[in-house]
Amino acid sequence: MSVATLDFSIxxxxxxxxxxxxxxxxxxxxxxxxxxxxxxxxRPGEVHSLLGENGAGKSTLMKLLYGVxxxxxxxxxxxxxxxxxxxxxxxxxxxxxxxxxDLRLIPAFTVAENIALSLPGGGFRYRRQAIERQILDAxxxxxxxxxxxxxxxxxxxxxxxxxxxxxxxxxxxxLVILDEPTSVLAPQEVDGxxxxxxxxxAKGLAVVIITHKLHETRAIADxxxxxxxxxxxxxxxDPTSVDDRELVNAMVGREVPPLPAERxxxxxxxxxxxxxxxxxxxxxSGNTALHDIHLEVKAGEIMGVAGVAGSGQxxxxxxxxxxxxxxSGTIHIAAVEMDRCDPGAALGLGAVGIPEDPISDAVVPGLxxxxxxxxxxxxSLRKGxxxxxxxxxxxxxxLDTRVGLRMVAHDxxxxxxxxxxxxxxxxxRAFGVDCTLLVAAYPSRGLDVATTRRTQELLLAxxxxxxxxxxxxxxxxxxxxxxxxxAVLHNGHLAGVVTPGEVDxxxxxQLMLGGAA
Amino acid sequence: xxxxETPPRDEVVVVMETxxxxxxxxxxxxxxxxxxxxxxxxxxxxAFMAVKGVNPFTAYRAMFESTLLDASSLSExxxxxxxxxxxxxxxxxxxxxxxxxLGGEGQIVMGGVAAAGVALVFEGQMSSGLVMVAMLxxxxxxxxxxxxxxxxxxxxxxxxEAISTLLLNYIAxxxxxxxxxxxxxxxxxxxxxASKPLADETRLPTIGSDGRIHLGIFIAxxxxxxxxxxxxxTTWGFQxxxxxxxxxxxxxxxLPVAKxxxxxxxxxxxxxxxxxxxxxxxxxxxxxxxxxxGFGYIGFLASWLAGHHPIRIxxxxxxxxxxxxxxxxxxxxSGLPAASVNILMAFVLFAVxxxxxRLAGASR
Numbered sequence: 001m002s003v004a005t006l007d008f009s010i011x012x013x014x015x016x017x018x019x020x021x022x023x024x025x026x027x028x029x030x031x032x033x034x035x036x037x038x039x040x041x042x043r044p045g046e047v048h049s050l051l052g053e054n055g056a057g058k059s060t061l062m063k064l065l066y067g068v069x070x071x072x073x074x075x076x077x078x079x080x081x082x083x084x085x086x087x088x089x090x091x092x093x094x095x096x097x098x099x100x101x102d103l104r105l106i107p108a109f110t111v112a113e114n115i116a117l118s119l120p121g122g123g124f125r126y127r128r129q130a131i132e133r134q135i136l137d138a139x140x141x142x143x144x145x146x147x148x149x150x151x152x153x154x155x156x157x158x159x160x161x162x163x164x165x166x167x168x169x170x171x172x173x174x175l176v177i178l179d180e181p182t183s184v185l186a187p188q189e190v191d192g193x194x195x196x197x198x199x200x201x202a203k204g205l206a207v208v209i210i211t212h213k214l215h216e217t218r219a220i221a222d223x224x225x226x227x228x229x230x231x232x233x234x235x236x237x238d239p240t241s242v243d244d245r246e247l248v249n250a251m252v253g254r255e256v257p258p259l260p261a262e263r264x265x266x267x268x269x270x271x272x273x274x275x276x277x278x279x280x281x282x283x284x285s286g287n288t289a290l291h292d293i294h295l296e297v298k299a300g301e302i303m304g305v306a307g308v309a310g311s312g313q314x315x316x317x318x319x320x321x322x323x324x325x326x327x328s329g330t331i332h333i334a335a336v337e338m339d340r341c342d343p344g345a346a347l348g349l350g351a352v353g354i355p356e357d358p359i360s361d362a363v364v365p366g367l368x369x370x371x372x373x374x375x376x377x378x379x380s381l382r383k384g385x386x387x388x389x390x391x392x393x394x395x396x397x398x399l400d401t402r403v404g405l406r407m408v409a410h411d412x413x414x415x416x417x418x419x420x421x422x423x424x425x426x427x428x429r430a431f432g433v434d435c436t437l438l439v440a441a442y443p444s445r446g447l448d449v450a451t452t453r454r455t456q457e458l459l460l461a462x463x464x465x466x467x468x469x470x471x472x473x474x475x476x477x478x479x480x481x482x483x484x485x486x487a488v489l490h491n492g493h494l495a496g497v498v499t500p501g502e503v504d505x506x507x508x509x510q511l512m513l514g515g516a517a
Numbered sequence: 518x519x520x521x522e523t524p525p526r527d528e529v530v531v532v533m534e535t536x537x538x539x540x541x542x543x544x545x546x547x548x549x550x551x552x553x554x555x556x557x558x559x560x561x562x563x564a565f566m567a568v569k570g571v572n573p574f575t576a577y578r579a580m581f582e583s584t585l586l587d588a589s590s591l592s593e594x595x596x597x598x599x600x601x602x603x604x605x606x607x608x609x610x611x612x613x614x615x616x617x618x619l620g621g622e623g624q625i626v627m628g629g630v631a632a633a634g635v636a637l638v639f640e641g642q643m644s645s646g647l648v649m650v651a652m653l654x655x656x657x658x659x660x661x662x663x664x665x666x667x668x669x670x671x672x673x674x675x676x677x678e679a680i681s682t683l684l685l686n687y688i689a690x691x692x693x694x695x696x697x698x699x700x701x702x703x704x705x706x707x708x709x710x711a712s713k714p715l716a717d718e719t720r721l722p723t724i725g726s727d728g729r730i731h732l733g734i735f736i737a738x739x740x741x742x743x744x745x746x747x748x749x750x751t752t753w754g755f756q757x758x759x760x761x762x763x764x765x766x767x768x769x770x771x772l773p774v775a776k777x778x779x780x781x782x783x784x785x786x787x788x789x790x791x792x793x794x795x796x797x798x799x800x801x802x803x804x805x806x807x808x809x810x811g812f813g814y815i816g817f818l819a820s821w822l823a824g825h826h827p828i829r830i831x832x833x834x835x836x837x838x839x840x841x842x843x844x845x846x847x848x849x850x851s852g853l854p855a856a857s858v859n860i861l862m863a864f865v866l867f868a869v870x871x872x873x874x875r876l877a878g879a880s881r
Contacts, residue, residue, distance in 0.1 A: 323769060344771030353769070361769055366764035374758060375770045378752065385751040 017080055018043050019175050019206050020065060020096065025074035027060055034060040036230045037074065038054060042175055045198060047205045048236070049211060049221035051251055053448045054420065056227040058210050062177050065208075066098040067091035097173030099164045101386050103179050111146055115167045138170050143199035147461065151155035156513075157309055158189035162196070175206045182216055183474060184309045185339045187509035201442040212251070212449075213477075214244050226250045251447045259456055259481060260330065271299040272335060273353075273468020279313045279329030280408055289315040291492045293329070297468040299436065302459065304483030304500075305472040308512050311489040314356060317441045320470060321353045322346035334436045350436035354443045356472075358426050359415070369410040370396045373429050399432040419446040431458045438462050439470045444478065456482055476505050490514045551715030554872040558864035565860060571851045579841030579850045590842060592730045597802060599737040600625070600809065602831055603792035604816025606642050606744050607660075607785040609825035611678070613748055614781035615761035620667060621813025622684025624660040624786045628793025631659030633712050633804045634721055637701065645681030645718040652719075653736070660790015661783045663689060668782035672775035678782065686813070712804040721799040722871050723821055733795030738831065740788060745827035747784075757781050789813065811859075815841070818866050837862060 021041035035057040042048050042489050045451030047426045052058045063069045065076065075082050078094045085091045088098070089424075105114045112131045132148040139145045152160060161181060166181045168176055197207050198221060211217060214296045217224055217239055224248070226234045233250050248256060255471040274297040283289030290312045291370055297303040307313055318324035319331060325341040332338070333349040355361045364372065374381055374392040381387050381395070396410050405424045408417060430438065440459065444452040457483060463469055473479050479486055480500040488511035495511040563573030584590050604621045611618040632652040639648045667681040696712070697703075703713045721731040748754035760767040760777045767774050793809060801808050819837050823829035844858030 181879075321769075343769055344773070347771040355769070360763075360765065362763075362766045364759050364766050366762055367759070371755075375766075378756075382752060387752055387755055 003421065019076070019079065020075045021080075022061075023066070023075055023077070025061070025064055025076070026072050027057075027064055027069055028072050035064070035229045037225075038227070038230075038232045038233050040225055040232060042206045042208055042237060044174070044206050045201055046222040047201055047207045047209060047220050049209050049217040049224045049239070050227065051212060051214075051217060051224060051247065052227035053212060053251055054446055055229075055418075055448065056251070057230040058227055059179065061227065062179065062210060065091065066096060066177060081193065092173070093173060094175035095172055096177070097168035097175065098177040099161070099168055099170065099179065099181065101183065103157075103160050103164050105152045105160055105164060105167075107151075110148065111150050111152060111155075111163050112148040114152060114163065115148070115170060118167050118171050120171060134170070135166070139166055142166065142169055142194040142203070144169070150426055157184045158186070158192070161185070161193070162486065165196075169200075169205075173205075175208065175477060176200070177208045177210070179210045180212075181209065182211065182213065182400060185307060186512040187476065187505045188513060189509075190216070193210070214247055217247075228253055228274050248449070256449055259460070263460065269298065269300075272332065273297050273299045273301075274439075274470060275330075275332040275335075276316075276320065277330050277332075279319060279331060280326055280327040281312075282327055283315055288327070295487055295494065295495050295497070297437070297470055299468050300463055300466050301484045302463050302469040302471050302482055304479040304486035305487035305489060306474075306476060306479050306486050306508055306512060308395075309474065311512070313441065313489060314494040315492075316470075316489070317353065317439055317472060319348075320439050321351055347474050350434070352430050352433050352435040352438050354426055354430045354438070354440040356441035358422050361415050362426060363422060365415045367415075368413050369407055369425055372414050372425055373399065375434065376429050376433060394423065399428055402492070403428045403431045404459065405431075405451060405458075420451070421450070423447060424451070425454055427458070431462070434465075435462070435467050437468050437470070439472075441472045442474065443471075444473075444475075451508060463471070477510060480505070480508075488512055518622055533815055540712075550872060551869075553777075554868040555865065557874070558861065558868040561864050562861040565857075566851070566853065569853060571842050571853060576847060576851050576853075580840075583846035583850075584839045584842045586726050589727055589729075592725060592727060593842050594835065594838045595734050596838075597841050598834045599731075599734045599799070600792040600796045600812050601815050601819055601837055601841075602737040602741060602834035603788045603795065604812050605819035605823070605830045605834055606816075606819050606827060607664075607789035607792070607813075608820035609823070609824075609827060610744060610748070610757075610785040610788065611664075611778075611781045612820065612825040613761050613780050614757045615764065616778060616782060617679040618664065618667075618669070618678050618682050618782060618785050619813075619817065620786070621789045621792075622665060622809070622811075623682070623686035623813070623817045624663045624789030625793040625796070625809045625812050626686075626689040626693050627663040628660040628790030628803075629797040629804060629809060630689075630696060630793070631790065632794035632797045633696075633701065636715055637713065639844055640716055640719055645716070648719050649721065649798065653791065656790040656794030656797075657787045658790070659839060659856040660793065661787040664782045664786020664789070665779065668779040671782075672779055682782075693804060694806060701779035701804065703803065708807055714803040715798060715823035719798070720796070720802055731795075731799035735808070736791065736795055737834075740791065741827045741831050744784075744788070748827065753777075753780070789816070792816070815862070818862055822869050836865075840865075843844060 006197050018041040025038040025040070026036050038061060040061065050058050050061070060069065064071050067088045067090045076085060077083065083094065089271060112128060112135055115127055115135055116131045135146065135148040144162045146159065146163050146166060152163065155163065165176065165178070181193060185193065200207055209220065221239055223236045224234065224239045225232060225236055228251060242408065266350055269490055276295040278295050279290055279293045280288060281290040293316065295303070305313060305316065308466060315324060320325060322338050322341055322343045322345060330337055333346055336349055338346060364444050370393050373396045374387060377395065378387065381392050393410065405428050407424050407428055408421050414422060417425070430440070443459065444455050447455060456478070459471060471479070471483060483500055485497055485499055487497045488508055490512060491514065495514065498508060498511070559577070566573045566576055583822060584594055604625060606870060607621045607624060632655060635655040636648060636654045639651055643651070663685060664682065667678045667685060670676040671678045671683050685869070697710050701712045703709070703711050707868050721733055723729060723731045748757070756767070758773050759770065759779050760774050764774055767777070796809055796812070797804065815837055819830055819833040822833040840858050841859055844855040847853050847858060848855040
């Protein structure tokens with residue numbers, strides 16, 4: 001069924017006037033139309049879910065509402081009055097608040113100090129006890145209980161998020177915009193957040209939740225709007241009137257084939273691609289980031305790694321690839337012990353990584369796509385003293401076709417590309433190499449649904465080709481769909497290794513939060 | 518209320534980031550920008566001269582005529598430019614690896630010292646051609662080792678190479694002073710601090726009617742072409758560029774980053790050593806205090822002016838050579854001290870850096 005023929009039933013009952021309504025809102029960045037003629041409204045006492053892929057314009061639309069950007073065309077009405085929002089301060093004054101994905105709290109301050117910073121009319125003196133009292137009262141009333149005396153860096157991500165939301169509410173917001181609030185949370189924490197959001201709704205406040213997860217939309221949203229490529233394909237429809245397939249098609253613009261449900265069982269062999277035994281590793285600030293980790297990844301197996309953000313995933317990635325020295329313990333790649341921190345040796349044993357942060361760890365300014373891919377294949381491209389660049393170009397063309405992630409033109413400078421296009425280069429480079437061990441950190445970050453699906457297929461293809469895959473992700477659905485087993489990290493400890501078919505998301509969430517399975 | 522119409526599939530989010538059609542106008546615009554930068558530097562220095570009571574137009578005209586319109590001055594420019602060019606390569610090569618070599622001065626001095634030492638030992642023992650080759654070779658090795666000291670400190674102990682190369686300059690100058698005031702002092706030198714002069718046949722051969730243009734100029738040009746090839750076309754040059762562009766990316770790609778950085782500094786130091794030998798054997802003929810004073814810093818300037826590109830560096834070295842020679846005419850014609858052209862050099866550098874603060878970036 002094509003999207004254009006979809007007949008969404010629309011909730012026409014305008015019970016109450018909208019807190020905010022936009023008409024024909026357009027924002028361009030150069031030639032790119034980030035939002036084109038968008039209509040959208042939010043009413044008091046509702047939870048409105050804004051669905052869309054990465055790059056569909058969700059964040060742009062919300063930043064227009066929050067005064068971060070100013071529209072090129074169209075108007076914004078707050079309480080029915082046309083307003084020009086020149087800055088977030090204007091938006092806040094009108095009762096619009098936003099919680100960004102990267103939480104903006106000061107880690108060394110207490111909760112009360114952070115909140116005091118954003119309260120209007122703070123005056124010269126910091127009246128600690130009054131503020132703390134206020135926080136407790138507001139938290140109780142709104143369902144966001146936090147300890148005002150706690151230092152922010154002692155809080156979990158979920159707790160910090162609650163502080164951030166409370167901060168926005170206490171500064172007088174009637175409409176709270178939450179940008180992908182669940183992406184960093186364990187399932188239990190998501191439930192807690194949703195309970196709190198429902199209590200806000202009951203008090204007549206409005207919440208906009210940006211997401212690309214359908215089940216969350218179904219769990220919480222009263223109305224749904226769908227953005228694709230800057231266009232509003234459905235504005236404020238009733239989610240019960242459409243099924244999941246229709247929603248996905250509207251978001252993506254085409255059918256996304258499901259992953260093959262049946263796949264060969266992992267080979268019942270003892271060949272290990274990676275063996276981590278008793279590993280302790282220090283983090284960047286000298287803290288112990290991994291405690292006594294024991295983990296085995298067989299050849300032909302995908303070992304997922306789950307955990308709340310910052311539980312040791314990065315250090316595990318780096319230790320497995322010989323990038324970070326071990327304080328104790330051993331790491332074997334393909335049965336060869338890595339006796340020192342030597343990325344070249346790990347590469348030589350066939351260990352390949354997909355980095356978490358390509359811009360800081362893999363992208364070289366000034367080099368183009370071909371040069372980045374040549375870097376991973378230098379030994380095979382040597383010609384005399386130099387590099388056979390014509391063969392390199394042919395190799396990259398062949399790789400691009402084989403891997404099928406549609407990189408940009410190969411003479412483009414990688415550092416100038418958008419995040420999603422950089423990621424395609426990183427993935428093509430990693431999937432183009434025959435490897436014994438693939439360590440993939442958040443491989444589908446920044447990708448659209450179709451490319452994410454292709455990436456998942458490629459991970460499965462590496463598995464079938466006999467590579468061991470260590471697959472780090474923050475998306476539990478993706479982990480459960482792809483992994484043969486999932487190792488759950490909690491605060492640098494291995495909280496458990498589970499098999500996806502045998503446990504549910506909540507059991508994994510329990511481990512992520514430090515409880516027993 | 519709104520319902521969907523499917524947007525045309527391909528209008529979606531394709532942003533062309535570098536359309537090649539714009540390229541032509543880009544080049545004219547960039548050339549215009551550079552011209553403006555240089556003219557700006559000339560204007561500021563002109564204002565300085567005007568303040569000192571010198572008519573900038575006549576002064577510039579005199580500088581121009583005395584450097585580029587007169588055959589013997591032109592050869593003077595080439596002679597000055599040769600060590601500047603080599604000294605600039607000493608900066609450019611490490612810069613590709615993201616390193617700052619402020620030690621050109623010292624590496625040049627050590628090159629000169631090594632050349633003089635080789636001459637003292639071998640003059641008369643071997644054919645003069647062999648002595649010449651040995652002098653150049655000795656200078657290359659001495660400059661390389663002097664730079665390697667800083668390189669080892671950097672890769673083994675993480676000591677910033679900008680500081681260590683700079684401090685090594687002072688040690689090198691003291692080594693020179695010690696040698697020419699003690700063991701290598703020329704007894705026939707009437708109390709002058711200098712080493713024994715080279716025999717005429719061991720000086721670098723010259724060409725041309727006035728017999729001043731020496732082989733060193735061709736050595737410098739050959740070195741620039743060689744380094745250009747090395748950086749552009751070899752695996753080593755590529756890897757050095759990667760290490761300089763993003764050291765973490767280089768490490769994760771399994772490149773031997775420490776060796777690359779060390780080799781970059783060593784090859785750079787070798788070029789500076791060569792500069793010392795060329796000046797010693799082509800111009801001075803004996804070691805004396807301050808004989809290469811400022812060459813390293815002018816080389817630094819030339820390399821930055823040229824964006825660390827070996828061929829463009831040749832142009833920058835010529836420009837600075839001409840300004841240096843023009844300084845002499847400034848002194849003669851306008852009564853300003855010759856060193857005042859250093860101010861002009863500084864203005865040129867500021868103008869160029871102001872134009873493009875990211876000049877250190879890897880240009881091929």
